[in-house]
Amino acid sequence: MSAAQSGAIPAVMPTYRRIDIAFEKGDGVYLYGVDGRRYLDFACGIAVTAFGHCHPYLVKALETQANKAWHVSNLHRIPEGERLAQRLVEATFADTVFFTNSGTEAIEGTIKLVRKYQSAVGKPERYRIITFEGAFHGRTLAALAAGGQEKYLEGFGPRVDGFDQLPSTATLKEVEAAIGPQTAGILIEPIQGEGGVRPFTPEFMRGLRALCDKHGLLLALDEIQTGMGRSGKLLAHEWSGVKPDVMAVAKALGNGYPVGAFMATGDAAQGMVPGTHGSTYGGNPLAMAIGNAVLDLMLAPGFLDRVQQIASHLRQSLAMLVDKNPDIFEEVRGQGLLLGLKCKPPNGDIAASFRKQGLLSAMAGDNVVRLLPPLIIEAEHVSEATQKIEAACADLRTTMKAEAARKAG
Numbered sequence: 001m002s003a004a005q006s007g008a009i010p011a012v013m014p015t016y017r018r019i020d021i022a023f024e025k026g027d028g029v030y031l032y033g034v035d036g037r038r039y040l041d042f043a044c045g046i047a048v049t050a051f052g053h054c055h056p057y058l059v060k061a062l063e064t065q066a067n068k069a070w071h072v073s074n075l076h077r078i079p080e081g082e083r084l085a086q087r088l089v090e091a092t093f094a095d096t097v098f099f100t101n102s103g104t105e106a107i108e109g110t111i112k113l114v115r116k117y118q119s120a121v122g123k124p125e126r127y128r129i130i131t132f133e134g135a136f137h138g139r140t141l142a143a144l145a146a147g148g149q150e151k152y153l154e155g156f157g158p159r160v161d162g163f164d165q166l167p168s169t170a171t172l173k174e175v176e177a178a179i180g181p182q183t184a185g186i187l188i189e190p191i192q193g194e195g196g197v198r199p200f201t202p203e204f205m206r207g208l209r210a211l212c213d214k215h216g217l218l219l220a221l222d223e224i225q226t227g228m229g230r231s232g233k234l235l236a237h238e239w240s241g242v243k244p245d246v247m248a249v250a251k252a253l254g255n256g257y258p259v260g261a262f263m264a265t266g267d268a269a270q271g272m273v274p275g276t277h278g279s280t281y282g283g284n285p286l287a288m289a290i291g292n293a294v295l296d297l298m299l300a301p302g303f304l305d306r307v308q309q310i311a312s313h314l315r316q317s318l319a320m321l322v323d324k325n326p327d328i329f330e331e332v333r334g335q336g337l338l339l340g341l342k343c344k345p346p347n348g349d350i351a352a353s354f355r356k357q358g359l360l361s362a363m364a365g366d367n368v369v370r371l372l373p374p375l376i377i378e379a380e381h382v383s384e385a386t387q388k389i390e391a392a393c394a395d396l397r398t399t400m401k402a403e404a405a406r407k408a409g
């Protein structure tokens, strides 16, 4: 009898190792469990709820649009989408935008655009994309192949062809050596999020730009996690001054309403003519109304300056915690409000210990715990988080000591 027939498989397909907490509601930077317990949300649904939960302005935008039209399909013009695209174009390097429902779809579109560009400029043999170890680009077959992580690819048949992965420590010389006659572009996260909050240096990013220009390649950025204010700028690549040809965003663009986008220069997008790409839901009126409302808040004068200020306060507080707890933490890394604590004990134990104190965080590769607070946190929330982390460290230390004593007999 199969697991399904015997009833052994849960009704929700068990592809996640879920934590046994269910939330009933959220309010600003806090989430409330069904048991009434309050959590300080420094995970943000993995870098999504930048304006916290139930932000009145966003709730109002959703309600207003919900009472007009939710969905009309892309067979017609969608004025709210045209407005959002225009605003994104004005605020970024891009000339044109395609809206998606998720980050993975935005990456899939990015990959298609890179290949189509080369075909449009008469080089259809160029379809391969250079990527970097430790990357995470999403869960479709192409996005998995781009990310190149064995644990996610295993058992899903032949890997989608067309990705050449280099170590994340590759030098510019090594990147250049990997460029061949079939190379179409380079795809990179300015800061690897899932990979352990590992930033690439501005020099490296500038070097990649130069290599792309030299060899006729497109520079594609995955800013799904780093983008939309999380780094303290609208997009993380602004810190290095490097402009991509195409970029994927998602997550905070909808603050929890599923919306993503891939955006490109006019030149890079020259192959994306009618019929080359589509989506039933992508960019529907409800998603676009929320996207516009998110931009109203994010582009308000001074907002991103405030994010930078509070981010440096949080970082300093975390650096002090690292100094005070060298048996628990190795370092703090990241940029803006995409911060990682490199841990000594297993990061799962640390995240669990944070949760025990009522602090939500997200794990990442390289034994890192990510802190991804809402961009609207105030100094009082930094203090609250710091206290909770201190308490978690003390608790962990007691547990570790008891464990060591037990082992010693």
Ligand SMILES: Cc1ncc(COP(=O)(O)O)c(C=O)c1O
Pocket (backbone or CB within 6 Å): 046, 102, 103, 104, 105, 107, 136, 137, 138, 139, 189, 193, 194, 222, 223, 224, 225, 226, 250, 251
């Ligand atoms: C950098 C990066 N790329 C792609 C994705 C995939 O996005 P989604 O889960 O919305 O499909 C994620 C999600 O965590 C991500 O962090």
